[in-house]
Each structure stands twice: as structure tokens, then as C-alpha cells.
Amino acid sequence: MSALRETLLAQKPGMAARYPDVFRPNLRARLNVVLVLGGAVALYVYALVTLDFDPHRILGGVLRLTDIAEMMLPPTPDGWARAELYGVALGQTLAIALLGTSLAAILAVPLGFLAARNIVANRVLHFLTRRALDSVRSIDTLIWALIWINVVGLGPFAGALAIMSSDIAAFAKLMSEAIETADRKPVEGVQASGGSRLERIRFGIVPQILPIFASQILYFFESNTRSATIIGIVGAGGIGLYLSEEIRVLEWQRAAFLIVMVLVTVAIIDQVSQRLRAAMMGAPRG
């Protein structure tokens, strides 16, 4: 390797003389890179200074963090009664994720059709739907949870509604994109054999978007399981309530146990849903 390297390096001046265009540095591109990188680093330093990052504090924190990590071992729920409590809360978390995802999926169907350019030709309606969806999407799930707690009270129901609210927009957007990119030919075929507008949608478009949509639902369910684990932090049910409580009262072993529970559950759900999605999207049937 190194012998080759040396011979090649020895040839470099000759090569540079023969192919000057290749070896000439591209100053403009370099300047661009330096400007972009320099800007990013400058902003980084500015942020560090503005947010008052103190090396002593960071060091102290890291030391305390290692202590905490030590105190987390071994993770334990401290007795069966509490483990049962956690298990119920975990079930509740899954229920919240499932319910929120399906509610969002159901409600997003009409919205998706409204936001699709090839279904609704009215440009104003189309624009308004899109903007409304964007504004709903820009609010985080936890904020929605707080709002819904004011409406239906503390508990998992508020959590499910919060997940629904924050997902509706994303679902509708995906759905409208799937509809817009759907193949026109089946629709025209149904029309040519005398199908009505509704029949064109049912037999021309729905079969095309159904597998895409189903796999998206599963994907969202995966990510919502993660969101549902934290929604309890603000009191909207699920395992997050216990997690934040155990951390606040510095019961590190229990907190670690809860985190492990979440990790394992999420890993299982990811695996199952990945299989299902692969089965749905790919693999010609039969």
C-alpha cells in the first residue's frame, strides 16, 4: 500500500503539469464552504456564550451524571406491587398510542381528500386546508395534551386526544400527497366504463393509496408509542407519569427500570410493525 502511495505521490508534480484544470483549486467553491462552515461555527459559539454555558457547570454535571448512572444499577421496580402498577401504565401507554393513531387516521381521510389538488380543484379551499394543517402541526404533542386536559380532565383520554391532534395534520398531508401522485389511468378506466365520481374514488384511487396509508399508520403507531411514553409528564396518562415522578424523587433504580421497560416495548413494537409493513408494501401476494 505505502509503496504504491509513494510512487503515486512522486508522480504528482508531473500529473499537475499535464492536467492543470484538474489540479487547479476551485476558489469559489472553497470560499463558499469556508463561509458556510464559518457561519455555522460562529453561530454555535454565539449560542454557547448567550446561553451561558459554563465549563465548570458542565464538568460538575457530568460527574453527577456518572453518579446517577451508578445509582441506576441494577434497575428494579422494588417489589411486585409496583411492577404491576408499571405494567398497567405501560398498557395504558400502548392504548393511548393505538387510540390516538387510529382516531387521527380516521379523521385525516376526509381532510386528505380535501387537501389533494386533483380531487378538490378549488384553489382557495385547497390553500386554506393546507395552511390550517400546517398550523395544527406546528404545536407539539405535549402542548396539545395540556389543552385537552383542560377539556376532558386529567387522564389517558386526554393523551389519546393529544396524539390525535398532533398527528392529524401529518396524516392528512401524507394522504393528500399519495392521492396526488396516484396513477390517473385506473380512474379514467372507471370513468370510461361509466363510474360516478364516488365510484372513481372508491375503485380508481382507494386501492392505490390503501397499502401506502396502512403502512404509514403502522409507522406512526411506532413513533406514537414513543410520544405516549412521555405524555404522562404533564398528567395525560401512561407510564410517563411514573417516570417523571421517580426521577423527581430521585428513585433512580425505579426510573431505570421504567426506561428499560419502555426500550424493550418500543423495540418489540418496531420489530412487529416492520414485519407487517414489509408484508404490506412488498411481496406480491400468493
Place this chain on the structure above:
Amino acid sequence: MIHTITIPPDAQMAPLMRAYADALAARRRQTMLGLALVALALALACLGADVDIFVFWDKLGNFTSYFYRLSKLDTGAFVWTDPTEWYWGLQRWLRQLGETLLMAYLGTASGFVGGFVLCFLCSRNLVRSGAVRWVVRRYLEICRTVPDIVFALIFVVAFGLGPLPGVLAIAIHTTGALGKLFSEVVESIDMKPVEGIAASGGNWFERIRFAVLPQVLSNFTSYGLLRFEVNVRGATVLGFVGAGGIGEELITAIRKFYYSDVSAILLLVMVCVMAIDLLSERVRHRLLALEGGRA
């Protein structure tokens, strides 16, 4: 052009039709079974999540009236009649919003660097050692499976209140999320340039610098920007657990029922998030166009 359709005699058609009907029925049964399973899961979920339609129906009025209350000042007038009163704390909120954005930036940038370094170590086509890949992969998995707000909860205890724990939480979560995406990009590159550099005597770093990076950089940047959007949204709630940003102000306003403050802050957050989404979308589209132009 004339098409003719020949219909086979009935005796020949009957078994075909029967087979078709059977296949259709089998598919129907499968669909029904799937739907029944989903319905069962949903029913269980409704039980588990204490869903009560009647409560929902009763309280649904609260939802609209909540937004109605959000639009009222303490004096009882609508907020838009007196914007100076509505946005009385504009300066403070803008400062906190700026802090939120800086937190998201710091966290995303640090996470970008972390994911960047680690993604090469867990790519099958660049690292031969299965053990190294396994360790890096599991690390990234843990980083992205634990939600950032849980990290924030823990870090608030270790580092104290303020933006520092928030930034660290975002950074760790982003490392996990980006590291995985990056490694997927790296695993799908064209290996010929890499072999070319290896053949002319380049070491591992040179191979990455001159053969891998040019292929992946625009994709990396685009994913990084996308993550920044997500993180801005996430940073607005980190204040709920005391990890800095505008979330602290927001949760206080919501919990203490300062309705006009809630609507003012929410509106600020929404405008800011949407503006950043729009900007980053523009940049991402230009990056993609750049990619298309080169290929």
C-alpha cells in the same frame, strides 16, 4: 381496430368462475379477520385509556369555549382589539423564543457532529468488524429510543435548571436519530469511488473524505435541516420540565389560566415554527436540485 372477446362455453367457464369466487371469498375473509382484530385491539384500548364517549360529548363544549377564552383579554375584550395589551410581554417572549431557537440549533449541530462521526462506524460497507458496528448501533438505538424530554428530566437533576440540560438532551437524541439515517445513506452509496481511492493507496479517512463524503453530504445536510425543524418544535416543550426555552412560560400560563398569554405565546411559537419549516424546506429543495444537477 376491432377487438373481439371470445367467451368460452359455460362448461369451461364454471370452474374458472368458481375459482375466482373462492379466491375473492378467501381475501374477504382475510380482510374481515384483520378488521376484527383491529376492532378488538381498539376496544381494549378504549377500556385501557378510560375512554368515555359521554364525557367527551359533555365536555366537547369545553374545547370550543377554551379557544373562546383564549381569545379574550382580562378586561373581557377580544385580544385583537388591543394588541399592545395582548402582547404586553413581547420582548421577554421574543428573548425566550430566541433562546429556544438557539437551544435547538446547538443541540442539532452537536447531534449532527455526533451522528456524522458515528454513522461511518456502523456502516456495513465501511467497517468490517461486526463488534464495532454492533456496539455503535446499540448506542444509537438507545439515544433515539429514549425521548429527549426524558433525558432532559434526568439532566435537569444533574446539571441544574436552564438551557444546558435541554441542549444536551436534544444533542443526544439527535445523535441517535441522525446517526441511523446517515448510516442508511452511507450504506446505499456507490462503492466504486471508494475502491478507486483504495486502489490508489488512500487510507480509511481519505476514502471517506474523497469517495464517501461527496456522495452523501447534500443528503446529510438535508436530514440535518429536517431534524432542526423537529428539534425547534421539541425545544418549545423542554421548558415544561425546567430545561430552558419558552416552554416554562407557556406551561405557567396554561396552568395558571392566563388565557390571553397562552394564545399570545402559542401564536408566536406557531409563526416561528412555520417560518423555520418554510425556510428549511426552501434550502432542502435547493440542495436536492443541486444533487440532481450534479448527477
